[in-house]
Structure formats: C-alpha cells, structure tokens
Amino acid sequence: MRIEAALMTKVGQPLKIEKIELASPGPKEVLVEIKATGVCHSDLNALHDSTTPCPCVLGHEASGIVQEVGRDVRLVRPGDRVVLSWLPYCGTCTFCTRGKFTLCEMAFGPMFAGTLLDGTTRLQRPDHSDEKVYHYSLLSTFASHAVVPEMSCIKIPNQMPFAEASLLGCGVGTGFGAVVRTAKVEPGSHVAVFGIGGVGISAIQAARISGAERIFACDLKAQNLEFAKQFGATDTILIQDTPAEETIRAATGGSGVDYAIDATGSPVAFQSAFSSLKKGGSLVVVGAFASGKSISLPGGGFHRMGKSIQGSFYGDINPLRDLPMLAELYLKGKLQLSELVLEKIPLKQINEAFATFANPQALTAGRSVVVLE
Ligand SMILES: [Zn+2]
Numbered sequence: 166m167r168i169e170a171a172l173m174t175k176v177g178q179p180l181k182i183e184k185i186e187l188a189s190p191g192p193k194e195v196l197v198e199i200k201a202t203g204v205c206h207s208d209l210n211a212l213h214d215s216t217t218p219c220p221c222v223l224g225h226e227a228s229g230i231v232q233e234v235g236r237d238v239r240l241v242r243p244g245d246r247v248v249l250s251w252l253p254y255c256g257t258c259t260f261c262t263r264g265k266f267t268l269c270e271m272a273f274g275p276m277f278a279g280t281l282l283d284g285t286t287r288l289q290r291p292d293h294s295d296e297k298v299y300h301y302s303l304l305s306t307f308a309s310h311a312v313v314p315e316m317s318c319i320k321i322p323n324q325m326p327f328a329e330a331s332l333l334g335c336g337v338g339t340g341f342g343a344v345v346r347t348a349k350v351e352p353g354s355h356v357a358v359f360g361i362g363g364v365g366i367s368a369i370q371a372a373r374i375s376g377a378e379r380i381f382a383c384d385l386k387a388q389n390l391e392f393a394k395q396f397g398a399t400d401t402i403l404i405q406d407t408p409a410e411e412t413i414r415a416a417t418g419g420s421g422v423d424y425a426i427d428a429t430g431s432p433v434a435f436q437s438a439f440s441s442l443k444k445g446g447s448l449v450v451v452g453a454f455a456s457g458k459s460i461s462l463p464g465g466g467f468h469r470m471g472k473s474i475q476g477s478f479y480g481d482i483n484p485l486r487d488l489p490m491l492a493e494l495y496l497k498g499k500l501q502l503s504e505l506v507l508e509k510i511p512l513k514q515i516n517e518a519f520a521t522f523a524n525p526q527a528l529t530a531g532r533s534v535v536v537l538e
Pocket residue numbers: 205206207208225226335336
C-alpha cells in the first residue's frame with residue numbers, strides 16, 4: 166500500500182515527507198494505522214548518527230489501530246487500539262524465562278540492521294526500486310502506517326486517547342519502570358531524580374504514585390524543574406555551582422535519599438546521584454552513557470556504605486503487563502499524560518519538533534506529538 170512517511174535520507178538533514186510503499190505484514194506481523202507518535206530524543210540521536218541504516222523512517226513511540234494481521238498473529242485483531250513497544254521479546258530465552266524481558270536479545274540484530282525480525286524490510290520508495298528503505302527500532306512510526314512485530318503491539322482500552330497513549334511505549338514506560346520495577350520505591354521514602362527529560366519526568370510521577378515523601382528533581386534547566394513540580398517534585402535543584410548531593414544532604418538532615426534515579430547519561434551526574442544516597446540506598450541508572458565513556462566512584466569506604474547500583478533498560482518493564490496498567494492509571498486520573506503533551510502537530514511539521522530539542526530555552530521534559538488524521 167502507498168503510505169505517507171517522514172524519511173531520513175541523510176545524516177543530520179531534515180526529514181522529507183514522501184509517499185512510499187509499505188508491503189503487507191508477514192505471518193507474525195501487524196499492519197497498524199498510526200494515529201499519534203511522540204518525537205523522542207532517541208529519534209534525534211538516530212538522525213545525527215552515521216551508523217543509522219539510511220534512508221529510513223524514524224519514530225518509535227506511537228499508538229494506533231490494527232488494520233490487518235498476519236496469519237499466525239494471536240495477540241491482536243483488526244480494530245484493536247494499540248500502543249507500540251520498541252523492544253519485542255522472544256519469551257523462551259534464558260532471560261525471558263526468568264521474567265527479564267528487557268534483557269532479551271532477539272530484537273537487537275534486526276534493530277541495528279534496520280530491518281524487521283526476519284532480517285528483511287517492508288518499505289520502498291517508488292522511484293528508487295533498487296534502494297532499500299530501512300526501519301527504525303522495528304517500528305518506523307513517523308508515517309501514516311507501519312508494519313510491526315506482533316510482540317510490539319500492546320492492546321489498550323478503547324477510551325484511551327491516542328496522543329496520551331503514544332507516550333506510554335517509551336519515555337513514560339521507562340521512567341515509571343525505573344522507579345516501580347527496578348528501584349521498587351516504597352511509601353515514605355526519599356527519591357532524587359537526575360535529568361528531567363521524558364524519562365525523568367515520568368520517574369518523578371512514578372515516585373509520587375509510589376508514595377515517596379520527598380522527591381528531588383535535579384536538572385540544568387530551570388524550566389524543566391518548574392514543570393516537574395506539577396508531576397510531584399517536592400524539591401527542585403538547579404545544577405549549577407553547588408553539587409546537587411550537597412543540597413540534597415542539607416535538605417535531608419545530612420543523610421541523603423533512599424533512591425536516586427540517574428536519567429542523564431552524564432558521568433558527572435552519575436557520581437552526584439551516587440553521592441546523594443544515604444547508606445544502604447540504591448542508584449538506578451536509566452540514562453545511556455555515550456560509548457567509550459567511563460564512570461568511576463571513589464573507592465574508599467565503598468564496602469561500608471551498603472549502597473547498590475543497578476542498570477535499568479526500558480525500565481525493566483514487561484510491556485504486555487505494564488503498558489495496559491499505565492493506561493488504566495491514566496483513565497483513573499492517577500497518571501498525568503495530557504500535561505506531558507506540549508503540542509500536537511501534523512507530520513509535515515516534524516522537523517520543527519526536532520529543532521525544539523536543540524533550543525536551550527525550550528522545555529524538554531514534555532513531548533511534541535505528531536497526530537495523524
Ligand atoms: Zn524514545
């Protein structure tokens with residue numbers, strides 16, 4: 166079928182809106198009509214990454230309606246409203262059988278090759294028949310339609326609005342999972358979140374829902390900190406000259422926080438987050454450090470402090486369980502998603518949403534959401 170898509174044709178160049186061909190879904194694939202798709206910082210990173218298979222259609226957080234299913238698909242049917250998960254899993258490997266679905270390695274080869282799970286693509290430019298068009302994160306949602314793996318389709322209630330639903334599959338799921346699934350934050354605890362972007366703001370909100378008593382938001386941008394207050398931050402720390410850990414210790418009677426969530430990807434913030442913990446506290450690292458970067462900590466006394474450090478990929482969530490649960494929390498008024506949608510734009514304005522990320526004055530804790538009519 167002929168679809169409309171925003172195509173990445175060259176590294177760092179604006180996306181081009183084009184009509185391209187999308188092939189029918191394979192046996193375990195699903196054709197989804199995309200209704201809303203968030204513009205995530207990872208899309209911007211991919212646009213500027215020379216290793217991204219190109220030309221390709223970016224986009225990996227989206228919601229839509231199932232149009233057609235392959236002959237072996239069991240999870241969804243045409244007409245179902247779905248949110249898409251960018252990390253499908255196999256269900257049978259050593260990680261999946263222990264419930265560690267985000268560690269499943271099935272998707273990575275195809276993901277980095279820019280294909281679907283069977284190693285082939287479904288996209289084609291009509292006037293470039295000798296050239297492949299690659300997928301991104303097995304989804305490619307900056308388009309009117311997408312063919313995706315069955316395991317990426319998570320059914321959500323029909324009352325769930327599309328723009329809000331689109332956020333669940335990446336930043337919200339990751340931030341929520343880091344707090345609830347990885348850290349397992351308890352009521353009454355003190356939590357510090359470093360880096361208030363799409364993930365950090367959801368970690369703040371998850372800490373509030375988990376009953377945390379003090380929630381410190383730490384960021385380089387005052388506008389992100391102000392935004393964090395409406396999601397549950399009780400204290401905001403603008404990272405400037407005074408190290409954040411000193412401010413946190415002073416505010417907690419010298420002891421520090423029970424949990425720190427590092428969503429920055431910065432080795433300096435990582436050290437700060439670790440130092441902000443009280444004895445026995447847990448640091449969850451959810452931000453991605455650039456490859457080649459090292460992280461280090463002072464070794465003296467490490468063994469006496471009883472602190473733990475854990476990496477959290479996609480928030481350690483089980484998408485089939487957790488994304489519908491998050492939709493229910495939204496429908497019950499407990500999870501704020503509408504407030505995260507900063508603007509709704511048509512596909513043709515997608516390059517303006519990318520420009521927002523580069524603007525130092527712009528609020529970057531919410532999302533521009535592309536809405537397709
Ligand atoms: Zn994302």
